[in-house]
Amino acid sequence: MFRNELLNSFSDEMRWLEADLQPVKLDVGDILVEPDAPIQHVHFIERGIVAAVTTTQGGRSLEVFSVGREGMTGVSVLLGADRTSWRSFVQEAGSAIRIPAWAIREAAERSPSLRERLLRYAHSVMVQLAETALALGHYSLNQRLARLILMSHDRAGSDELLMTHEFVAMMLGVRRAGVSTALAFLEGEGMIRSTRGKVSIRNRSKLVAMAGGSYNRFGTASTNFYEAARTVQTENAFQAGTNQQH
Numbered sequence: 001m002f003r004n005e006l007l008n009s010f011s012d013e014m015r016w017l018e019a020d021l022q023p024v025k026l027d028v029g030d031i032l033v034e035p036d037a038p039i040q041h042v043h044f045i046e047r048g049i050v051a052a053v054t055t056t057q058g059g060r061s062l063e064v065f066s067v068g069r070e071g072m073t074g075v076s077v078l079l080g081a082d083r084t085s086w087r088s089f090v091q092e093a094g095s096a097i098r099i100p101a102w103a104i105r106e107a108a109e110r111s112p113s114l115r116e117r118l119l120r121y122a123h124s125v126m127v128q129l130a131e132t133a134l135a136l137g138h139y140s141l142n143q144r145l146a147r148l149i150l151m152s153h154d155r156a157g158s159d160e161l162l163m164t165h166e167f168v169a170m171m172l173g174v175r176r177a178g179v180s181t182a183l184a185f186l187e188g189e190g191m192i193r194s195t196r197g198k199v200s201i202r203n204r205s206k207l208v209a210m211a212g213g214s215y216n217r218f219g220t221a222s223t224n225f226y227e228a229a230r231t232v233q234t235e236n237a238f239q240a241g242t243n244q245q246h
Helices: 012-016 075-079 101-110 112-138 141-156 165-172 176-188 204-211 213-245
Strands: 022-026 031-033 041-055 061-067 087-100 160-162 192-195 198-201
Touching: 012 101, 012 112, 022 041, 031 041, 041 101, 041 141, 041 165, 061 087, 061 112, 061 141, 061 165, 075 101, 075 112, 087 101, 087 141, 087 160, 101 112, 112 141, 112 213, 141 160, 141 165, 141 176, 141 198, 141 204, 141 213, 165 176, 176 192, 204 213
Parallel strands: none
Antiparallel strands: 022 087, 031 087, 041 061, 041 087, 160 198, 192 198
16 A cells, blocks of 8 residues: 555556656755756655746746646656656655656556546646746735635645745745745734744634635546546446356
8 A cells, every 4th residue: 555646546458557656865955857858757745745847048937836746747658749848856855666667658548547547647747837937926025925825734744844934935946035924924814823944733724714816726626636536437337247257
């Protein structure tokens, strides 16, 4: 049994993957995907958080999406590309199950049901990308910070998050002074407690209300993905039982 929810959604499909799966440790700052470089491995996150950012020529970065134990890195591989324009790095230390990019491509080609599930996950990432763009254009800094904290909380498995001002500023594309002001506001409203390099969740419901639809919409898409995966799994089991009876 894996901690990674995407791996756990596979049933018979695991036979196409298991020979090439390898557990690895993830340390803060590890680069898993480099921009415009061939993706060598796909990582199914077991513990920890991986952040993906895009960077301007001047070196300024901005959040693209994040991945925890619900998913995997290197999603571009599922769409027929061997590289991407963003950089993925470990935000919070943990562990992962990795597989060579060529191996998961071959497995998806051999198994239509595996390909379907992987593409459903790719769709959920696209939804997250759209919601990130929406948050950037139509939500305040306080709301975007609440969203970032909630999405990190979902993936961390703890009420204490490792979040420096520098990291938050990079993810939200703002100055550190703006981050300090926004953190102070959320803390003053009783949503979080902010200390050096850490954010502790005090009232998640208030954070959800502050983030608004920028957070809730992605949560719905993620839930739909796993419900769809379980439905396919049930249908496959039913079909297999029917075939045995005949």
